[in-house]
Amino acid sequence: MSRYNRHIILSEIGQVGQDKISKAKVLVIGAGGLGCPVLQYLTGAGVGTIGIIDFDVVELSNLQRQILFGSSCLGKNKAIAAKERLEDLNDTISIAAYPFQLNYQNAIDLFNQYDIIVDGSDNFETRYLVNDTCLITNKPLVFGAIYKFEGQVSVFNYKKGPSYRCLFPNPPQEGTIPNCSEIGVLGILPGIIGSMQANEVLKIILGIGDVLSGQLLLYNALTSKVSTLKVNRNEAIIQSILEEKNNFHKKQISENCEMEVLEVSIDDIISEENIQFIDIRESHEQPKIESIKVSHIPFSQLEQSLSKINSDKKKVLFCQSGVRSKRATQMLNELNITNCFSLKEGATVLNNYTKVSSNE
Amino acid sequence: MNLNIKYFGQIAEITNQNEESIEFSGLIVSELLDVLYSKYSDLKNKDFQVAQNQELVLGDKEITGSEIALLPPFSGG
Structure with missing residues (x-):
């Protein structure tokens, strides 16, 4: 049929x-x-x-x-x-x-x-x-x-x-x-x-x-x-x-509120050095990332915690799945904090990846 | 003359109804709009088109039909 x-x-x-x-x-x-x-x-x-x-x-x-x-x-x-x-x-x-x-x-x-x-x-x-x-x-x-x-x-x-x-x-x-x-x-x-x-x-x-x-x-x-x-x-x-x-x-598309957020993959950045990794998950969320240095700034406190963001480094924000980090990156963009990227993969993948790298 | 006015989208939110009946003694569309603006001042800030008997009309058009619709653009998808 x-x-x-x-x-x-x-x-x-x-x-x-x-x-x-x-x-x-x-x-x-x-x-x-x-x-x-x-x-x-x-x-x-x-x-x-x-x-x-x-x-x-x-x-x-x-x-x-x-x-x-x-x-x-x-x-x-x-x-x-x-x-x-x-x-x-x-x-x-x-x-x-x-x-x-x-x-x-x-x-x-x-x-x-x-x-x-x-x-x-x-x-x-x-x-x-x-x-x-x-x-x-x-x-x-x-x-x-x-x-x-x-x-x-x-x-x-x-x-x-x-x-x-x-x-x-x-x-x-x-x-x-x-x-x-x-x-x-x-x-x-x-x-x-x-x-x-x-x-x-x-x-x-x-x-x-x-x-x-x-x-x-x-x-x-x-x-x-x-x-x-x-x-x-x-x-x-x-x-x-x-x-x-x-x-x-x-003609140019004007800056609309659905601003394009820059996203990166772990593969793109893992070998770079001058990066501040920012975990924007709330404090109870698992897994904790321990094999690399990470700043903890929960999304709920992001606007009050801008002083923790290093202006000299490339910022890579991550959450569980890459959705909240995208929103957070957009928020930082709107606050004119530049060089911010959202990690596509999320915390679990980052954790596995960094564990493997540190064991090598 | 008695007009049945239909409201859509945000316009219906401002007038708080989907349609109403209005007694109108003027001649053209823009006069009718003045009546509606004085009744619902928030309408002045809104973009919408006017249809008379299911056909879009401009402000200088004479009111001949009994059914008027106020139609705003929608952007959602």
Whole structure:
């Protein structure tokens, strides 16, 4: 029995439709709440080439809604962790992980390698970058966004339809809409909205049904109400973006609050000398690291203990799994303490490693 | 005329309801917004679009429909 039998026996899809799915190339921006269900269903459906771009790492608070990840993924890059899970789901397709931030320099080249772009990002800056790059590269954009219990879905830039800027011409003023700060979201909501996005992708690939172009679908999980608003193409706005095409690569992503934290592996640093290792775990946590010199500054006391940090040395922060140390490193970055790195592997691996080295 | 106003996302948090009925005697969208701004002063600091009978409209558009929606952008993912 074929893997895709349940699609192929649908007369609307058939082998012809399944072949279209196999030939399709879809890039998913963000492997988070929206990206996970999108990727899950596109991989299951057998989309032949799938790209995943995300620079963030899996954290414990993601597992409530980011369905591709489990405890074993904590601290791992999301694009890479998603690829590993998806290759288990379907090893007959090609999946590319891009574990870095989308920016004005890499977006056009990346988008040009795909047929359809799916936006599952979590901030306005990326959303406008994705929209504008889709306009410039002439790719359809399957848009989804969520806020607490509500979601928005649409398809932009599809067959001369409107773009996101025809709906919201410019990003909102900074700070007016909760963004990076966690305001909470119902875990199932991105599951619903992401599934709707995956559905739009398949309709575009197959050429069946009505694609959600020129319309914005609004879903409220508390009232179970769905509304649809009509969005018209604004030619002047679209032309103004296209005219900026040649200056596009000169623009810079601003410092957003999801600051990129520098991470290192034990292998990278174990032979270096001028390092202050900082254990940011709380005092009860095991194992204790005894084979190398370590400063103990629990995360809970980090801000009050800055005097313990050696400004002359390279700082390598570690915790149990590499998640808290990443947050702590970000906190130090924000306090303008430079040369700080988060250890990817965590205390247990560091302990085993240093014991072995000291026995040699 | 009697208008049914729908609120979404943060706008619904400010007005503390998903929809309400308002008696409106003005002519265009921006006049209606002034009414809403005086009722909910926090709306002034928010970005949102207005739809009339399920279609996006600009401020100078005449109010002809009975259903108005105030729609903010969402960024979450």
